Amino acid sequence: MIRARHLLVSFVSLVSLVSLAVGLPGCSSTADTMVLGLAYHPTSQVDLNRLQGAPPISAATRVWINPIADLHPEGTQIGVSKEEDNAPVYFGAQGLPPADFVRTALLYVLPSYAVPVAADPNRATHVLELKMTRFWTQEGGTYEATIVASGVLADRAGTVVWQGEIGGANKRWGRTFNTEAYMQVFSDAALDFGTNLALNPGFRAAAN
Numbered sequence: 001m002i003r004a005r006h007l008l009v010s011f012v013s014l015v016s017l018v019s020l021a022v023g024l025p026g027c028s029s030t031a032d033t034m035v036l037g038l039a040y041h042p043t044s045q046v047d048l049n050r051l052q053g054a055p056p057i058s059a060a061t062r063v064w065i066n067p068i069a070d071l072h073p074e075g076t077q078i079g080v081s082k083e084e085d086n087a088p089v090y091f092g093a094q095g096l097p098p099a100d101f102v103r104t105a106l107l108y109v110l111p112s113y114a115v116p117v118a119a120d121p122n123r124a125t126h127v128l129e130l131k132m133t134r135f136w137t138q139e140g141g142t143y144e145a146t147i148v149a150s151g152v153l154a155d156r157a158g159t160v161v162w163q164g165e166i167g168g169a170n171k172r173w174g175r176t177f178n179t180e181a182y183m184q185v186f187s188d189a190a191l192d193f194g195t196n197l198a199l200n201p202g203f204r205a206a207a208n
């Protein structure tokens with residue numbers, strides 16, 4: 001069964017976070033390596049016209065989003081620049097980890113599409129659990145970002161009422177090996193990911 005997991009930082013988890021930060025690349029980029037401080041700054045907007053015809057969700061519903069499990073296989077690397085001889089792009093300790101970056105986007109996108117989100121897991125009617133398997137941007141002639149995760153929605157009793165795979169993507173032009181371009185393409189891919197989840201008919205039906 002799926003249960004809500006609180007966002008509490010115990011001494012043990014704090015030590016784990018510190019250990020992760022120590023293992024991350026330094027905060028400074030170099031000529032052949034980029035270290036990105038991830039922050040959610042989309043350039044696109046939520047399109048409320050897409051709500052037309054979407055199944056309604058009860059106003060009594062409250063969806064708690066569990067901390068996302070980041071299973072993308074490249075570890076701290078989140079992209080590559082083919083334009084710069086395959087220069088790697090990493091996420092750094094000065095920004096959000098990819099899982100928290102995507103969860104931040106969902107906290108903004110889901111309510112915008114009339115999916116009520118719980119601020120307190122104890123008051124939630126449903127729990128959403130996501131396992132992210134892809135978080136990547138490849139820079140070639142354009143910047144192309146992809147985010148993919150498997151999702152499970154459970155009711156208050158922990159019974160699974162929906163499951164599926166959700167993806168988000170974005171593509172744009174930008175200056176070569178540019179921090180802002182990477183931030184924008186990841187942010188708009190996260191917006192697309194949240195939109196595809198929020199408007200998924202099965203997800204919306206199961207959230208009632």
